[in-house]
Amino acid sequence: MKILEGKSVFPGIAIGKIQVWMEEWDQVKRVHVPDRNQELRRLDEAKEKAIVELKELHQKAEIEAGSSEAEIFEVHQMMLNEGEYIEAIRNRIRTESVNAEYAATAAGEYFADMFRKMDNEYMKERAADILDITKRLVRVLSGEKQNRNIIQEPVILAAQNLSPSDTILLDKSMILAFVLKKGSVNSHTAILARAMNIPALIQVPFSDDVEGSMAIVDGDKGKLFLNPDQDFLEKYTKEQNAEQEKQKILNQLKGKETVTKGGRRIELLANIGSGEDVDAVLENDGEGIGLFRSEFLYLGKEQLPSEEEQFQIYKDVAKRMGDKKVIIRTLDLGADKQAPCFPMEKEENPAMGCRGIRLCLEHPKAFKSQLKAILRAGMYGNLSIMYPMITSIGELGKIGEILQIAKQELQEEGKQYKDLEQGIMVETPAAAMISDLLAKKVDFFSIGTNDLTQYTLAMDRQNEKLESFYEPGHEAVLRLIRMVIENAHKAGIWAGICGELGADTRFTEEFVKMGIDELSVSPSRILPLRRLIRSIDEI
Known part of the structure; x- marks a missing residue:
C-alpha cells in the first residue's frame, strides 16, 4: 500500500477505483488570417x-x-x-x-x-x-463538443486541476471524491466540492499510473491510500459506514431549534476564518456567524487591504447569510498572528503586547477603513461589530470617536451605511472583572475562552511543555464566565462564548445552566452540539 498526503478541502471517507481526468487543452496554432x-x-x-x-x-x-x-x-x-x-x-x-x-x-x-x-x-x-x-x-x-471525459461508474476522480465548468458538469452520482494535484482551499472547485458534500483533497502528488487503482480517500486526515490490502479496506469500510450512520442522525437535526428540554433556546453559531467558510456554515445549518475573523484579509499581505476590498468581502458574506446574524471581529493581529502590512517590533512577550484593539488604536487610519467597510456592508445583511482584547472603558471611548469619524466620512462621500450592534470580546481577566461596567456601553459580550484561560492561568496555551498544567475548565475560568454572563443579563444584553471551550461537550450543560445565550463553534461542531443541548434537562 502507498500513502500520499495532501490537504483536505472537504472531510469524509471515499472508497473506490481511481479515474484520471484527462486535460482537455489542445495545442492552438497561430494562423495568419486575411480578413x-x-x-x-x-x-x-x-x-x-x-x-x-x-x-x-x-x-x-x-x-x-x-x-x-x-x-x-x-x-x-x-x-x-x-x-x-x-x-x-x-x-x-x-x-x-x-x-x-x-x-x-x-x-x-x-x-x-x-x-x-x-x-x-x-x-x-x-x-x-x-x-x-x-x-x-x-x-x-x-467546433468541439463539451467534456470528452466519460465516467461510466462511481469513481474517485483524480486530476491535475479541475475548472469550475468541469466540476459542475460532472454527474455528482458518479463522483466518490476529488483528488487534485494542484488547487487551493480558495479555488472555485474547492468551494463547489464543499457545496456538493464530496470528500476532496488538493495538492496530492500522485502519478498518472494510478488509473484504475483501488484507493481510499480520507478527507479528515488529508490522505490518499493506494492499493490497500483487504484488512485495511475492511477497517475503513466499517469507519465509512459508521460515519454515514452518524451523519444521517445528525442531518435530521437540520432545521430544528437548538432548545433544551426545558424550552430554553440557545443560539448556535459558527466561527469562520474567511468568506469561503460560509459554505460549511450553511451546510451544517449554522444559525449565523458568531465570529468572523477578519485578519485573514491582512495575513501574508505586503499592503493593507483597501476599504473597497474589505467591503466586497463583508458584503458577500452578509448577502449569503441572509437574515442570519454575522458578527465581524475587527482586526486581531499580534501575538501568534503577524502580517507584513502591519510591521510590528519584536516583543519579549507578544501575547501581552500590542495586539487586538491596541494595535487598531495605534493605527487609527487602518482601523477607520475597516469600520467604514463593515458599516457599508451592513446594508446587505444582519451584521454586528465586535472588538477584541478590550480591557477598559477608555478603550471603548476611543473606539467610539473613530467610529463617529468613519460615519461622518461615509456621509460626506455619499456612501450608504447602517448603524450596527457593537459588542466586545471578553478575553482578559480585566474585562471580566469590570464586565458590569462594560455591559452598560455595548450591545453584547462574546467570551473568548482561549485567551481568557491563558491570561487567567498565566500560561502560554501554545507552550507544549505546559500541556500537563494547562486546564481549560479551571474553576477560576468558569467563575469568570459565570460572572460575565450574570453582569450581561443584569444590563439587559446577551452573552455568548466563541472560544474552544464553547465546543467542549464536557461543559455544555454547565454553560447552559449558567444562562449562556449563544455558542459559536467551528461549523462541524454545530449539529453534535445541537443534539446535546436538546437532550439537556435544564434546572
Missing part, C-alpha cells in the same frame, strides 16, 4: 454560444450547489461580455491578423499569469477562471 473583420465576427459568434452554455451551467449549479456557488458562472458571463479580457482578444486579432483561437489563448495566458503573480491568495485563484473561460471559447471556436 480580420471576419475573424472578429467568428469571435462574437463563439462568445454568444459560450454565454448560452454558461447560462445553462448557471442553472445546473443553482440546483446542485446553490445560488451562491452558481454566481461563478455569472462572473464568467460578465468577463466574456465586456472588460479587458475580451477586448485584449479583439485587439490581438486587429493588430496581428491572427486567428481567434490563438488570440484567445494568448490573452488567456497573459491574464492568468497576471493573476498568479498577485499577493492575494483569493485573487491568485482567479487565474483558473480566466483559463476556464479561455478553454470554453477556444473549444466553441474549434
Whole structure:
C-alpha cells in the first residue's frame, strides 16, 4: 500500500477505483488570417454560444450547489461580455491578423499569469477562471463538443486541476471524491466540492499510473491510500459506514431549534476564518456567524487591504447569510498572528503586547477603513461589530470617536451605511472583572475562552511543555464566565462564548445552566452540539 498526503478541502471517507481526468487543452496554432473583420465576427459568434452554455451551467449549479456557488458562472458571463479580457482578444486579432483561437489563448495566458503573480491568495485563484473561460471559447471556436471525459461508474476522480465548468458538469452520482494535484482551499472547485458534500483533497502528488487503482480517500486526515490490502479496506469500510450512520442522525437535526428540554433556546453559531467558510456554515445549518475573523484579509499581505476590498468581502458574506446574524471581529493581529502590512517590533512577550484593539488604536487610519467597510456592508445583511482584547472603558471611548469619524466620512462621500450592534470580546481577566461596567456601553459580550484561560492561568496555551498544567475548565475560568454572563443579563444584553471551550461537550450543560445565550463553534461542531443541548434537562 502507498500513502500520499495532501490537504483536505472537504472531510469524509471515499472508497473506490481511481479515474484520471484527462486535460482537455489542445495545442492552438497561430494562423495568419486575411480578413480580420471576419475573424472578429467568428469571435462574437463563439462568445454568444459560450454565454448560452454558461447560462445553462448557471442553472445546473443553482440546483446542485446553490445560488451562491452558481454566481461563478455569472462572473464568467460578465468577463466574456465586456472588460479587458475580451477586448485584449479583439485587439490581438486587429493588430496581428491572427486567428481567434490563438488570440484567445494568448490573452488567456497573459491574464492568468497576471493573476498568479498577485499577493492575494483569493485573487491568485482567479487565474483558473480566466483559463476556464479561455478553454470554453477556444473549444466553441474549434467546433468541439463539451467534456470528452466519460465516467461510466462511481469513481474517485483524480486530476491535475479541475475548472469550475468541469466540476459542475460532472454527474455528482458518479463522483466518490476529488483528488487534485494542484488547487487551493480558495479555488472555485474547492468551494463547489464543499457545496456538493464530496470528500476532496488538493495538492496530492500522485502519478498518472494510478488509473484504475483501488484507493481510499480520507478527507479528515488529508490522505490518499493506494492499493490497500483487504484488512485495511475492511477497517475503513466499517469507519465509512459508521460515519454515514452518524451523519444521517445528525442531518435530521437540520432545521430544528437548538432548545433544551426545558424550552430554553440557545443560539448556535459558527466561527469562520474567511468568506469561503460560509459554505460549511450553511451546510451544517449554522444559525449565523458568531465570529468572523477578519485578519485573514491582512495575513501574508505586503499592503493593507483597501476599504473597497474589505467591503466586497463583508458584503458577500452578509448577502449569503441572509437574515442570519454575522458578527465581524475587527482586526486581531499580534501575538501568534503577524502580517507584513502591519510591521510590528519584536516583543519579549507578544501575547501581552500590542495586539487586538491596541494595535487598531495605534493605527487609527487602518482601523477607520475597516469600520467604514463593515458599516457599508451592513446594508446587505444582519451584521454586528465586535472588538477584541478590550480591557477598559477608555478603550471603548476611543473606539467610539473613530467610529463617529468613519460615519461622518461615509456621509460626506455619499456612501450608504447602517448603524450596527457593537459588542466586545471578553478575553482578559480585566474585562471580566469590570464586565458590569462594560455591559452598560455595548450591545453584547462574546467570551473568548482561549485567551481568557491563558491570561487567567498565566500560561502560554501554545507552550507544549505546559500541556500537563494547562486546564481549560479551571474553576477560576468558569467563575469568570459565570460572572460575565450574570453582569450581561443584569444590563439587559446577551452573552455568548466563541472560544474552544464553547465546543467542549464536557461543559455544555454547565454553560447552559449558567444562562449562556449563544455558542459559536467551528461549523462541524454545530449539529453534535445541537443534539446535546436538546437532550439537556435544564434546572
